[in-house]
Amino acid sequence: MEFRHLRYFLVLAEELHFGRAARRLSISQPPLSLNIQQLEASVGARLFERDSRGVRLTAAGRAFRESAMALLAQAEEARLLAREIEAGAVGRLRVGFVGSMLYRGLPQRLKEFQARYPGIHVALTELNSQEQIDALLHGELDAGFVHTSRVPDELATTLAHREPFVCCMPAKHPLGQQNTVALTDLRGEPFVLFSRKASPDYYSRIFDMCAAHGFYPQIRHEVRHWLSVVSLVSQGMGIAVVPAAMARSGMAGAAFRPLADATVPSEVYCVWKQAPDHPARDHFVEMVRLAASVADI
Template sequence: MELRHLRYFTVLAEELHFGRAARRLSISQPPLSVAIRQLEESVGARLFERNSKAVRLTPAGDALRLSAQTLLRQAEEAALEARDVSKGSAGRLRIGFVGAMLYRGLPQALTAFQAAHPAVRVSLSELNSGQQITELLHDRMDVGFVHTSRMPEELEQVLLLSEPFMVCMPASHRLARRRTVGLASLRDQPFVLFSREASPDYHERILSICAGAGFRPEVRHEVRHWLSVVSLVSQGMGVALVPSALQHAALRGAVFRPLEEEVAGSDAYCVWRSGPDNAVVQNFLRLVQKAVQA
């Protein structure tokens, strides 16, 4: 049974006249008769009663008519969906992100993307950089936003932004009234740090920045999310070096000050699987880069 046979059948079922049905189908009557006979042989039942005066559906033909219309509609919808997916206007998009991306334009990019592509199903997962790379490699995620440039060869990446680190401290801290803060003044301060397990790159970056200023920070608390870092600082549990985007978290009790020294910045990368271009992913990447750079 072919879709062509079903299409011929439904037109003939509507017209109940071989001549009119053939004209609608832009074919001659003999191919239509052959197709109907082939369909009847495939089904194993007569679908039409026909003589020189009339064509009528048999009970079997009447039963097949509704099912055939449903199958043809589903086939058309499947073809439309396939075309939309190929253009990036339909499908699914599974996104992983580190928490700081919530303050770097990701929500704005998602809003713009969903408005432009309402048929794309978007799902979000907050994961650390290592977890995102694993999910991408196992094809359980389509796009990731990470803090590391060390990528397996199966993945592609683009640098989205590089921003400075800032000192995050309790509002009651003795250094909070300064316009800028030198690293040396943090030498004896308790630190809240992103854990090595959650993000080894960030952990080592902050230790390296402090080492460049001649000291190793006294790490009192290690957490797995940037908002947890800022939250602990806001409650007087220590100080931290955080990406400047975190100042937009607006947690009461925490203040942010620029460093006096120039140090290596905080980098955010967008990463996805190598291979044939995924139009949904490419459309999203273009919007993300606009939102982040705005």
């Protein structure tokens, strides 16, 4: 049984006339009759009564008609779904992110993406950089946002966001009276620092920028999330050097001041596995690239 047989059957079942059905199908009557015979042989039942009074559906034919219509409808749905998936218009996209991306435009990017591709279901998972890299390698994520461009060869990256570091301090800290804070002003201050294990790049970046100004930070606390850094600072448990976006966290009790010194920037990269083919992911990565180019990072 082939889909052609089903189409021929349904047209004949509607017309109940071989000549009219053949004309609708743009074929002659003999091929139509042959295909109906092949279908009946495949089904193992007569689907039409043929006599001098015309053509009529048998009881088996009437029952088969419902199933044939459903089969062709399902086949058409499958065809359309395959085309939409190939075009990246439907599907599921699993995106990992570091917490700071909530203040670095990720919600806005996702809203734009969902408006453009409403058929794609996006599932978010907050993980640190190394956890995302592991999940990508094991096929558990389709794309992620991490604090490093140093990733395994199987992964590709594109710069998603760049911004300066700022000083985060308790709201009543004396340095809050200044418009800008020099890194040397932080000598001897207890630091709250992003965990080396969670993001070795960020840890070494902040450590190195302090060392370049003649001191090593006195690390009091290490945490796994930027919000945790800001929260501890807001409770008077130290100072921190954080990405500028964290000033938008709205954490009561924390104050933020620009650094007076030129420092390396804070960067986030979009990362994904280069294979297998994934049109929805590719649309998402292209949107990230476009947003970055518009921001001129």
